[in-house]
Amino acid sequence: MSLPAAAAMPGLPAAQIQLVDAYLYDLALDRREAHEGDPLDAPTLQIELRAINRSPDGNGLAVILQATVVGAFNDKLAIATLRVATAGIFRIDKAEGVNLAEFAMREGVLLTYPYLRGMVGETWRMTEIRWPPIPTLDTIGAVKVLDGVLDAIREDVARTGVVQVVAKGRSRKARKAVAKGPA
Numbered sequence: 001m002s003l004p005a006a007a008a009m010p011g012l013p014a015a016q017i018q019l020v021d022a023y024l025y026d027l028a029l030d031r032r033e034a035h036e037g038d039p040l041d042a043p044t045l046q047i048e049l050r051a052i053n054r055s056p057d058g059n060g061l062a063v064i065l066q067a068t069v070v071g072a073f074n075d076k077l078a079i080a081t082l083r084v085a086t087a088g089i090f091r092i093d094k095a096e097g098v099n100l101a102e103f104a105m106r107e108g109v110l111l112t113y114p115y116l117r118g119m120v121g122e123t124w125r126m127t128e129i130r131w132p133p134i135p136t137l138d139t140i141g142a143v144k145v146l147d148g149v150l151d152a153i154r155e156d157v158a159r160t161g162v163v164q165v166v167a168k169g170r171s172r173k174a175r176k177a178v179a180k181g182p183a
Contacts, residue, residue: 016093017061022115025064026085029127031078038079041129043071046111049115050085052104061090063099063108065116073129080129084120088112106146113137 034040050064066085073080074145092100114137121133 014151017098017107018091018093019088019111020091021089022112023089024084025087026081026083027119027123028064028081029123030081031073033080034072034077038072039070039143040072040076043069045069045134047113049105049109052101052108054100061092061093061104061108063088063090063104063112065112067116067120067134069120069131069134070127071131073131082120082123084116084123086112086116086119088115092161101105102150105150106143109146110137110142157164 019020046068048066048068050066051062053062053064055061064085064087066083069080069082071080072078088108090108117134117136122130123129
């Protein structure tokens with residue numbers, strides 16, 4: 001059974017964007033002695049979209065997704081901070097009618113997340129840190145959240161004409177680079 005081409009389906013853009021690679025982009029593991037107030041009961045997890053980069057020839061798109069996990073190990077005597085970033089590389093054959101920034105923020109995140117999750121789990125296995133695996137993604141819930149974020153960005157741009165980028169935790173130089181937008 002073959003599916004009709006996207007161009008032949010009413011209401012769908014004639015876009016051909018394919019995930020061609022996913023790889024470990026960056027990894028850091030730090031440890032320190034545990035102190036009062038540290039998360040000793042359960043690890044904390046934060047996921048962020050670190051970057052969206054378009055290739056110079058316009059035929060590629062990289063989505064870099066990062067997980068930061070902080071938690072106790074070694075009988076709660078130490079705290080570990082694990083940062084893992086995964087790059088999802090997409091090939092773009094046709095992108096007419098597709099907003100690539102929105103694609104990256106929605107589909108790019110959804111398609112890159114399983115690789116990020118796997119790399120975090122593999123790092124825990126190799127380091128013998130016994131934390132529970134990071135959760136699978138509730139795709140429907142994630143799409144609703146991401147669509148809400150995109151709607152808020154669209155409203156903000158329509159109201160102010162400017163996209164504001166919040167680069168929490170980065171240096172001033174990095175914030176300026178992020179504010180310039182995707183390369």
